[in-house]
Amino acid sequence: MLSFIPEDARERAYRGEITLKDALKLIKLPPFELFSFADELRSKAVGDVVTYVVNRNIYITNMCLGKCGFCAYRSDQGFFLSIDQILEKVAEANEAGAVEICIQGGYLPQLDLNYYISVVENIKDVFPKISIHGFSPMEIFYACKNTGIPLQEAFLRLKEAGLDTLTGTSAEILSDRVRKIICPGKISTDEWVNTIIAAHQAGLKSNSTIMYGHLETIEERLNHLFILRSIQQKTSGFTELVPLPFMPYNNPLGENLLSQGKFMTMGIEDLKFYAIARIILNGSINNIQASWVKLGKKLCQVALHCGANDLGGTLMEDQISKASGSTNGEYVSPEEIEWMITSSGRIPKQRNALYEEV
């Protein structure tokens, strides 16, 4: 069958060597050409199984000294959970059958490494089997900066305490031009890269994320994926990529864009991004997650035919997306997620954060 994908680019994609120049050309092809090639690569890389995780988000605090323009979650007069309150939430998750909790917070200078270690130790003391997917490279970077502890030592100590995986958040867009506008004061591209490499070298795996669809150019958006690919070639520490379309509501960056008539990314643009991510990351990051909280359940099912092979978590609580205007809910049952997968012609499989079968 005649394909619009040039043969040499197709071969480079199969070898995991596609270039930024190739990707900039491919992204302009008719969408269904891109979807079909991404689907072919997905099928070769991971087959027809679509994974999901039964998990719960736990937000330690909504206070943060950061000034990210896209953040609808930060509050100066917010809450701060005690260890007992965190344990109560873990107990609820455990009772509901969660195998993983995802712990997130903000940047507060008083949160030092000992604090993060004590959260992990307290949870593991009571719930030794629950997997802790927690903390962002930004949180650990600042905890180390405040106390002068080398990054790798910090990650070794967190791992020893029982942290199972690190989150790959705070990456936003790995372009300092964009970061200076949307999240001034947050760790730079190099700092994020060095922090995640230190975590991987300490033996902690992480996922990887990208928040796209605001001020970045297409080239910056695609270049982010090439940065992730080069880290993965060095460390093999990423478990997955989670593309997160920017939610423009209730935050200054979004309000500014909305006032210029710029709304959120179109569904077709999201799907093209999933497809090009599969093509760029072929041979390095095998798992691409379609986030039902961000995309909605129906678009997620379509994304499974455009390169994605994971539907993320059942969640129980997603305050961040809700605060930014997501109306897709905060919980989906394992039964419904399995139905979303089987009705898309795929085979459901429950996993943990390391993509091991549960």
Ligand code: SF4
């Ligand atoms: S995105 Fe994170 S670092 Fe930025 S203001 Fe919000 S909570 Fe703070």
